[in-house]
Structure formats: C-alpha cells, structure tokens
Amino acid sequence: MLDLSSSLQDYLEAILELSEVNSTVRVTDLAKKLNIAKASVSQSISKLVDLNLVQQESYGPIELTSTGREQALKVRRRHRMLRKFLIEILGVKPEIAEKDACKMEHSISPETMDKLVDFLAASEQLPQEEPKMTTQLSQLKKGQTGTVTKIEATGTLRRRISELGVNVGTKITVLGVAPMGDPMEFSVQDYRLSLRKDEASLIRVEVDQ
Amino acid sequence: MLDLSSSLQDYLEAILELSEVNSTVRVTDLAKKLNIAKASVSQSISKLVDLNLVQQESYGPIELTSTGREQALKVRRRHRMLRKFLIEILGVKPEIAEKDACKMEHSISPETMDKLVDFLAASEQLPQEEPKMTTQLSQLKKGQTGTVTKIEATGTLRRRISELGVNVGTKITVLGVAPMGDPMEFSVQDYRLSLRKDEASLIRVEVDQ
DNA sequence: TGAAATTGTTAGGTTAGGCTAACTTTTGAA
DNA sequence: TTCAAAAGTTAGCCTAACCTAACAATTTCA
Numbered sequence: 001m002l003d004l005s006s007s008l009q010d011y012l013e014a015i016l017e018l019s020e021v022n023s024t025v026r027v028t029d030l031a032k033k034l035n036i037a038k039a040s041v042s043q044s045i046s047k048l049v050d051l052n053l054v055q056q057e058s059y060g061p062i063e064l065t066s067t068g069r070e071q072a073l074k075v076r077r078r079h080r081m082l083r084k085f086l087i088e089i090l091g092v093k094p095e096i097a098e099k100d101a102c103k104m105e106h107s108i109s110p111e112t113m114d115k116l117v118d119f120l121a122a123s124e125q126l127p128q129e130e131p132k133m134t135t136q137l138s139q140l141k142k143g144q145t146g147t148v149t150k151i152e153a154t155g156t157l158r159r160r161i162s163e164l165g166v167n168v169g170t171k172i173t174v175l176g177v178a179p180m181g182d183p184m185e186f187s188v189q190d191y192r193l194s195l196r197k198d199e200a201s202l203i204r205v206e207v208d209q
Numbered sequence: 210m211l212d213l214s215s216s217l218q219d220y221l222e223a224i225l226e227l228s229e230v231n232s233t234v235r236v237t238d239l240a241k242k243l244n245i246a247k248a249s250v251s252q253s254i255s256k257l258v259d260l261n262l263v264q265q266e267s268y269g270p271i272e273l274t275s276t277g278r279e280q281a282l283k284v285r286r287r288h289r290m291l292r293k294f295l296i297e298i299l300g301v302k303p304e305i306a307e308k309d310a311c312k313m314e315h316s317i318s319p320e321t322m323d324k325l326v327d328f329l330a331a332s333e334q335l336p337q338e339e340p341k342m343t344t345q346l347s348q349l350k351k352g353q354t355g356t357v358t359k360i361e362a363t364g365t366l367r368r369r370i371s372e373l374g375v376n377v378g379t380k381i382t383v384l385g386v387a388p389m390g391d392p393m394e395f396s397v398q399d400y401r402l403s404l405r406k407d408e409a410s411l412i413r414v415e416v417d418q
Numbered sequence: 419t420g421a422a423a424t425t426g427t428t429a430g431g432t433t434a435g436g437c438t439a440a441c442t443t444t445t446g447a448a
Numbered sequence: 449t450t451c452a453a454a455a456g457t458t459a460g461c462c463t464a465a466c467c468t469a470a471c472a473a474t475t476t477c478a
Contacts, residue, residue, distance in 0.1 A: 038425080047464095103316035208276065216436095236455070237455060245437095246436075248436095251457055267443085300438080423478090431466105436462080445452100445453085448449100
C-alpha cells in the first residue's frame with residue numbers, strides 16, 4: 001500500500017465518487033466538489049498521473065488506473081466505515097459525522113480501523129428483534145425506500161457491495177430504473193449508486209412505511 | 210478558543226507534559242520528545258510566544274502562559290479521552306492507541322468528542338458489579354497500584370483531576386512521597402503526576418492484588 | 419465556420435512546517 | 449577563571465498544497 005498524502009487520497013476518493021455519477025470526470029468537476037481552484041486540481045492530478053494512479057491525456061478527462069481505483073476504494077471504505085461508526089454508534093449528527101470522517105480517515109491506523117469494524121459488526125448482532133418481512137432490493141419501485149436486512153451475495157461481490165456503502169441497516173432508495181429494467185439507480189447515504197438487477201436481487205430489504 | 214494548527218497543539222501538549230516531569234522545559238527536551246530538530250522547535254516556540262501561549266526570554270526556559278496552559282490541558286484531555294476510548298472500548302493495543310489518538314485528536318470535532326465522552330461514561334455505568342473495598346488514594350504506600358472507583362472532589366478540583374487523566378477505572382501507582390509526606394508522586398497512564406495529600410484523599414481507589 | 423465561452427495548464431507567489439549549517443550564548447569543569 | 453561543550457538562534461533552503469493571473473486548447477452555437 002502506497003503512502004499517499006491525505007490530500008491525494010481525497011482526490012482519489014472524489015474521482016471515484018464522480019466517476020460513478022458522471023460519464024467522465026473533469027478537472028472542473030473535481031474543483032467544484034473539493035472546493036479547490038482548478039489550477040491546484042490540475043497540478044495534483046499530474047502528481048497522481050506520475051504515481052500511476054490516474055490516467056489523463058492533456059486536456060482530456062480523468063480516469064483511475066486499476067491501482068488508483070483500488071486505492072480509492074480503500075479510502076472510501078474507511079471513510080464510510082468511520083461515518084457509519086460515528087452516526088450509528090456514537091450518535092453524531094450525519095453532517096458532522098461526514099466532515100469528521102473525512103478528516104479522521106487519514107489519521108486512523110489499519111489496526112484501529114479493524115477494531116472499529118469488529119465493533120460495528122458486534123453491535124449489529126446484538127439487537128435480535130423478531131424477523132421482519134423482507135424482499136429483494138430489485139423488487140422495489142422507483143421512489144421506494146428500504147432498509148437493508150441482509151446481504152446474500154458472497155465473496156468479491158459481497159465485499160464490493162459493502163465497499164459501496166451498502167450494509168445491514170443502510171437506507172436505500174430507488175431513484176430509477178433504466179429503460180430495459182437494468183441497471184437500477186439508487187441513492188445510499190447521499191451517494192448515487194448503480195447496480196445490475198441481479199446484483200440488487202442479492203440484497204434483502206425491509207420496505208419502509 | 211483559538212484556532213491552532215495541529216503542530217502547535219502538539220507543542221503545547223508536549224510542553225505541558227514535560228513541565229510536569231522536569232522543573233524547566235527547554236528547547237532540547239522538546240526536540241527530543243517530539244523528534245524534531247532543535248532549530249525547528251525554536252522557531253515554533255517563537256510562534257507560540259507571539260500568540261501569547263508561551264513565555265520565554267532569549268536562551269531561557271519555556272513556560273506556558275495561563276492561556277497556553279488552558280489550551281494545553283484541553284488538547285491533552287482530548288488526547289487522553291480518545292486513547293481511553295480506543296483502548297477500553299475498541300480494544301486497540303495501547304501503543305497503537307497512543308499513536309492514533311495523537312493524530313486523531315486534531316481532526317475530531319467538539320461535537321463528536323462530546324458523543325465519545327458520553328459513550329465512555331455510559332459504558333462505565335453498565336457493568337454494575339458488587340461494591341468493592343475502597344480506600345483513599347492518599348492511603349496507598351509507595352509502589353502500590355490502585356484502580357480509581359470514585360472521585361469525591363467537586364467543581365474545579367474535580368475537573369482538574371479529570372483533566373490530569375484520573376478518572377473512574379484509571380490505574381494509578383504511587384511512585385513516592387515527598388519527605389514531609391506531601392505532595393505525593395503518582396504514575397497514571399504512563400504520565401507522572403503530583404498531587405497534594407488532601408487532593409489524593411478525595412480519590413477513592415480499590416487496591417490492586 | 420469562426421468567435422465566444424468553457425475548460426485546462428502554466429507561471430509565479432504564499433504559508434506552514436520541516437531541515438542543515440553556521441553562528442551566539444550559556445554553562446560547567448579543569 | 450577560562451574555555452570547551454552544550455544549548456539556543458539565525459539564515460537559508462525544501463516540499464506540499466494551496467492561491468491568482470494569464471495563457472492555451474477545446475467546445476459550442478449563431
């Protein structure tokens with residue numbers, strides 16, 4: 001694992017986020033998202049290109065390399081875990097949790113992160129309530145919101161889903177379905193997310209209301 | 210509350226720590242503790258002097274002003290709380306907890322810190338075991354270790370004791386007693402601490418072993 | 419299709435927080 | 449009491465990450 005500065009990690013994470021919403025990621029998008037001057041973004045991107053984490057031809061769009069994507073996913077995973085912890089365990093307000101997670105993600109060691117994940121897992125097991133009626137996420141209609149009760153995917157897909165911020169307890173809303181019924185577009189914790197229908201069918205949710 | 214950079218906060222905290230162990234704090238001590246070149250320390254101290262947080266005549270020892278001391282105590286309180294949280298709640302190893310707390314203390318918002326303190330307080334109340342035999346901390350002999358069960362001090366003194374890192378559950382060891390029986394010298398969480406005998410008598414402990 | 423608007427880059431500057439080397443002041447031991 | 453070692457300061461430099469201003473490339477659309 002490379003030793004990236006916090007700032008560069010933030011760039012990677014932002015590129016990842018944007019690439020899931022927009023078809024191309026451009027300097028201007030990043031500048032707006034991170035609230036940094038275009039010129040500064042441009043310079044930082046050059047650094048990331050030198051590090052082989054990002055590809056960009058002059059004046060062209062920005063794309064993560066596979067190493068870059070890997071790094072970005074790790075960063076985001078930490079970010080989301082931390083936020084989840086702050087919100088669900090400590091009861092910090094979401095806006096503040098978001099900001100703090102953003103800053104803390106850079107100072108927390110892998111060991112502590114692991115313990116934090118353990119703690120989250122343990123606390124999720126505790127409240128054993130009566131079984132609820134659940135459906136596949138893919139069954140929800142546009143506009144409906146559900147709370148994830150179980151992730152039936154395994155292996156890489158399970159990990160990926162988790163990295164995308166979808167975990168037991170997460171609220172997820174259907175934003176829309178593509179013309180052919182696939183993929184589906186969701187909103188999770190303020191992020192947009194696309195999943196293929198067969199992927200969504202491996203996530204069980206309890207429909208809200 | 211001033212808006213100090215993390216680095217300057219670290220200096221303040223280190224000065225406070227050193228001032229409790231040494232009679233005077235010098236540039237060299239700080240340089241060694243923080244692992245930073247003397248020249249850099251010297252410069253940073255000038256900044257702190259400009260900010261009225263530290264007093265120093267040229268070539269003389271370093272002393273916190275009252276504002277500086279206040280700031281330093283706040284920083285240390287956050288540091289210790291975080292470390293305590295990492296160790297006691299998450300079960301992170303002390304060495305790692307120490308390092309992480311050091312870095313995280315600068316990125317955590319007051320709101321989150323409050324929640325964290327609440328959480329610690331709540332988790333301390335849960336395990337209600339049978340009452341134990343306790344004594345006043347002032348009754349311990351040199352070399353004995355006790356676990357704090359109650360702090361009977363109130364108001365400012367109570368706050369001060371807590372800021373010094375002494376809280377319910379804290380292990381505290383008697384390092385020695387001054388010739389006249391006062392003050393007493395303790396070791397708490399790797400720090401040295403002096404308390405007057407009458408202050409120590411307001412802390413109840415359960416003797417270890 | 420070509421000028422205006424948008425997007426991206428370059429040049430040059432700032433600040434914080436480090437560093438080394440060279441200097442000055444203080445201290446303490448012969 | 450004097451002078452070498454230790455302690456502290458100053459000068460000058462570096463890097464990361466930001467900035468603005470000016471310039472270059474690319475789109476867009478009239």
